[in-house]
Amino acid sequence: MATYGMDDGTVVNTERASAVYEESTYFDGRNHVSRATGDQWEHETLHLSAKGRYFVEHWSDWQGSRSSADWASEKEAARWLILNGYALPSELAAIGAQLSE
Numbered sequence: 001m002a003t004y005g006m007d008d009g010t011v012v013n014t015e016r017a018s019a020v021y022e023e024s025t026y027f028d029g030r031n032h033v034s035r036a037t038g039d040q041w042e043h044e045t046l047h048l049s050a051k052g053r054y055f056v057e058h059w060s061d062w063q064g065s066r067s068s069a070d071w072a073s074e075k076e077a078a079r080w081l082i083l084n085g086y087a088l089p090s091e092l093a094a095i096g097a098q099l100s101e
Contacts, residue, residue, distance in 0.1 A: 008071070012030075014047055014057060019089075020045060021086055041063075045057045047069075078096045079099055
């Protein structure tokens with residue numbers, strides 16, 4: 001688990017997240033590829049902060065890389081969840097209905 005300083009000065013701790021959504025992967029015949037990033041080396045996890053804001057944790061398998069986190073709007077969170085095969089929480093259902101066809 002990690003702690004990140006966000007651009008707006010807020011500090012988030014992944015251990016305090018009220019919900020954590022791991023990325024889905026698929027096997028392309030050679031590697032497991034992240035559905036969130038489309039890459040075998042770059043990964044994402046979506047978190048719902050203790051205060052109800054979504055943020056995406058970015059991390060990599062590349063040696064020497066640093067993890068980071070960014071706030072995600074409700075629309076971005078809904079898209080991320082749909083892309084990774086999650087059922088949307090009730091507060092994102094209306095947004096999800098607009099995003100998927």
